[in-house]
Amino acid sequence: MNDMRIVERLVSTNEIKIAARDVNVHYGSSHALKGVDVDILNGHVTAFIGPSGCGKSTFLRCLNRMNDTIPSAKVTGSILLDDEDIYDPKVDPVRLRAKVGMVFQKPNPFPKSIYDNVAYGPKIHGLTRSRAELDEVVETSLKKAALWNEVKDRLHAPGTGLSGGQQQRLCIARAVATSPEVLLMDEPCSALDPIATAQVEELIDELRTQFAVVIVTHSMQQAARVSQKTAFFHMGNLVEFGETGQIFTNPHDPRTESYISGKIG
Amino acid sequence: MPLFWTFLIVLAIAALAFVLGRRGAVARTAGDSRQLHSLPSYYGWYSFILAAVPALVVMIMWIFVQPIVVEMRTVSALDLPEAVSTADQNAAMRQVRTVAMAVQDALASGAMTKDQLAAFATDPAPMGQALRDAGSSMLVTVTPTLYNAVDVYLGTSNMLAWIMTVVIIGLSLAGVFVAISRCRPDFRARNAVEKVTMSILVMASVIAIFTTVAIVVSMVFETTNFFSQHSWIDFFFGTTWSPAFQGQSQLGLLPLLWGTLYISFIALLVAVPVGLFTAIYLSEYATRRMRSIVKPLIEILAGIPTIVYGLFALITVGPLLRDYFAQPLGLGTSGSSVMTAGLVMGIMLIPFVSSLSDDIINAVPQSMRDASLGLGATPSETIRQVIVPAALPGIVGAILLAASRAIGETMIVVLGAGAAAQIGLNPFEAMTTITVKIVSQLTGDTDFNSPETLVAFALGLTLFVITLGLNIVALYIVRTYREQYE
Structure with missing residues (x-):
């Protein structure tokens, strides 16, 4: 815990992007998430921490309705994105996922070229009118993901041929290309080495100027390094949610303190 | 004793x-x-x-x-x-x-x-x-x-x-x-027993290889025997098949090869779309319950003996096609036709294509689906743009394996397509295949020294070479596919 540094960063806005109230998730008969209330702010990185199986990934997958793809999952409560309930029957989950992008734990580029990987989202949603416009979207997305300089000469090489860290940044570029408003990241660095991790973390900090970023992580140091808000989950409950500095230095709940200091989890 | x-x-x-x-x-x-x-x-x-x-x-x-x-x-x-x-x-x-x-x-x-x-x-x-x-x-x-x-x-x-x-x-x-x-x-009794176990396993696998080699050698032997009695030019390039046991027979491969390929083509035209769509439905859309009911039902098709399919072709499909399509359209009056055999053979191959493709589609990692759905693609967009391209080499392999089965099929052709060796484009005419002619040349009282009998071995070897080639291509494709994900 000695290398943990709390970085206070300027946060420009405080407007609420996503407001979740009393969210419950059941997988068949198991109650995976119990009455969670969380506000995700624009321009912030919000970190979800907690031991394995605590419900943090489950909650993340509620935010873009990826739980819909699991037949046994049942979600109740309300999640408002810009004051609109995303579980309202009128909302098309497919459109929602274009607005709420997701980066997964393991880099999962499609077995296509680097260019086609990034262009996938814009093509599906018809976001561009010409080839030149698409080229531009691909370029800016790769630049946002800090990958442009490394791949600009081999855009048509397969995406699976990149290194692990590059693949993960490619996946970030792919998610960014649909110009989402929120970016969900499910342990994006757990399959990466320390150098690639540092690059992705730096990237996350830059991305929060454009999107609300939510990151699930097992590494408390990472949560402390990249986030402004931290939520601690334990056994399906949201134990504590607050400023990252406060959570790590002065937790209110004894469970948070014992997790932070390494006694549980 | x-x-x-x-x-x-x-x-x-x-x-x-x-x-x-x-x-x-x-x-x-x-x-x-x-x-x-x-x-x-x-x-x-x-x-x-x-x-x-x-x-x-x-x-x-x-x-x-x-x-x-x-x-x-x-x-x-x-x-x-x-x-x-x-x-x-x-x-x-x-x-x-x-x-x-x-x-x-x-x-x-x-x-x-x-x-x-x-x-x-x-x-x-x-x-x-x-x-x-x-x-x-x-x-x-x-x-x-x-x-x-x-x-x-x-x-x-x-x-x-x-x-x-x-x-x-x-x-x-x-x-x-x-x-x-x-x-x-x-x-070290344990190690000694282990060695013996291994040599038993080696022997078992060697038996299969030796048998294959022995089959090929015997075929090659009889085939050379045939070519010493009959011109190879007539065999490979002759367009007439009329064996006459008095001598002077014309033994051209082309009509048989044409029939084989034509019937197999129609069979694949039926089996590939139906089988592939079934596989996609089962692996991507069907609920677990639906899948547990449908999959075994389809696999029952694979368990039906081909002679039963042949009877189905002869009694049901053949007359149906003749009475409702061929005759009204003026395309032919024969109950036995390329279409009959092709359709029925296609039905036979459906479970073959669907269960192989199903396995291959299931082998595409879930993370690919998550990535595509997470970007806001619908399930069918995901299938078209991510899953099928990723599984394509494997699917092609499955299709080639099905093709080599279609080429080797005999019973359905005998009963469905007849035994007339001819080259033609009309799918409502009777034609025949290599396998059927092998059977007819070897049944009955035969003298194993005349070219009319020995031609069966040349036909068999040709068939073997074709299916072997298809299988090698299929295995090669499937293997390169596997390397991508493991």
């Missing part, structure tokens, strides 16, 4: 060896089996193997060698002239064997005693009748030379059989002693 009894005795000795080896090893540690290198039963199995395997191997070799020795001694007893031809010698040997068999049967059933048999030595002429009275159906007249040869034949066989029994049982017992003396506590 019959072979079967020898075999049982060897097994009994080996079972005894198991008990002795196990006990001996344990006894040498004064009852504390923890001091043994291996578990006690491994010492038992080691002894069992040593008692059984060498004895049985010798037995098998003996079975192969014995007839050769017997034959050599009998031939010299027959006293044939120096310049005798192989065919004559074989005919003489056949006679000896027939009589010997009859004598053995007569002795075994008690219709003739050994003394009676010996009495024929001076005058063997009535022996044939005596054997016929004893129930034999052989018609050979027994001459003194033949009697002599039969005597030598039976004597040698008997003697060798006895020697074999003694040698094998002796070998088995020797194995027991060697095993027991080796089963000391520090002996």
Whole structure:
């Protein structure tokens, strides 16, 4: 815990992007998430921490309705994105996922070229009118993901041929290309080495100027390094949610303190 | 002593060896089996193997060698002239064997005693009748030379059989002693048994390979035989198939090859879309319950014998196509047609394509689906743009494997497409395939020296080369596909 540094960063806005109230998730008969209330702010990185199986990934997958793809999952409560309930029957989950992008734990580029990987989202949603416009979207997305300089000469090489860290940044570029408003990241660095991790973390900090970023992580140091808000989950409950500095230095709940200091989890 | 009894005795000795080896090893540690290198039963199995395997191997070799020795001694007893031809010698040997068999049967059933048999030595002429009275159906007249040869034949066989029994049982017992003396506590019985297990597995796989090689060699042999009697230009480039057993037959491969490819093409036209869409539905859309019902039902199709499909083609599909399509459209009046056979064969191939493609689609990692759905793609966009391209090499492999089955299919074609060898584009006309002609050239009374019969082997080899080529391409594609994800 000695290398943990709390970085206070300027946060420009405080407007609420996503407001979740009393969210419950059941997988068949198991109650995976119990009455969670969380506000995700624009321009912030919000970190979800907690031991394995605590419900943090489950909650993340509620935010873009990826739980819909699991037949046994049942979600109740309300999640408002810009004051609109995303579980309202009128909302098309497919459109929602274009607005709420997701980066997964393991880099999962499609077995296509680097260019086609990034262009996938814009093509599906018809976001561009010409080839030149698409080229531009691909370029800016790769630049946002800090990958442009490394791949600009081999855009048509397969995406699976990149290194692990590059693949993960490619996946970030792919998610960014649909110009989402929120970016969900499910342990994006757990399959990466320390150098690639540092690059992705730096990237996350830059991305929060454009999107609300939510990151699930097992590494408390990472949560402390990249986030402004931290939520601690334990056994399906949201134990504590607050400023990252406060959570790590002065937790209110004894469970948070014992997790932070390494006694549980 | 019959072979079967020898075999049982060897097994009994080996079972005894198991008990002795196990006990001996344990006894040498004064009852504390923890001091043994291996578990006690491994010492038992080691002894069992040593008692059984060498004895049985010798037995098998003996079975192969014995007839050769017997034959050599009998031939010299027959006293044939120096310049005798192989065919004559074989005919003489056949006679000896027939009589010997009859004598053995007569002795075994008690219709003739050994003394009676010996009495024929001076005058063997009535022996044939005596054997016929004893129930034999052989018609050979027994001459003194033949009697002599039969005597030598039976004597040698008997003697060798006895020697074999003694040698094998002796070998088995020797194995027991060697095993027991080796089963000391520090002996690595476990490793020894492991080695034997491995060699059994190696042998099993070698058998399959050897058989394939033997099949190919015999085909190549007969095919060269065919080409020495018939022009290869006519075979490969001839467009007429009209075998005539009086000679002057035209044996062109092309009409048969055309029929084969045409029918297979129609079959794939049916099987590939239906099978592939089924696989996509089952792996991407169906609920677990639906899948558990539909998948076995489809696989039942794969269990139906092809002759039943053939009957379906002959009785139902053929007349249906003729009455509702071919005749109203003026395309033909034949119930047997390329279309009938192709459609039914396509139905037969559906489960083949669907279950292979299903496995391949399921092998595409879930993370690919998550990535695509997470970007806001619908399930069908995900399937079209991510899953099918990722699974494509495997699907192509599955289709090629299905194609090689279609090419080798016989029964459905016989009953569905008829036996008329011709080249044409009308799918409502009767045509036929390579496999059907192989069957028709080899059934009935055939002389294995005429080109009309031998052509079957050339056809078979051609078919083999085509399907082998398809299978190699399919396996190559499937393998490159697998490398992508593992």
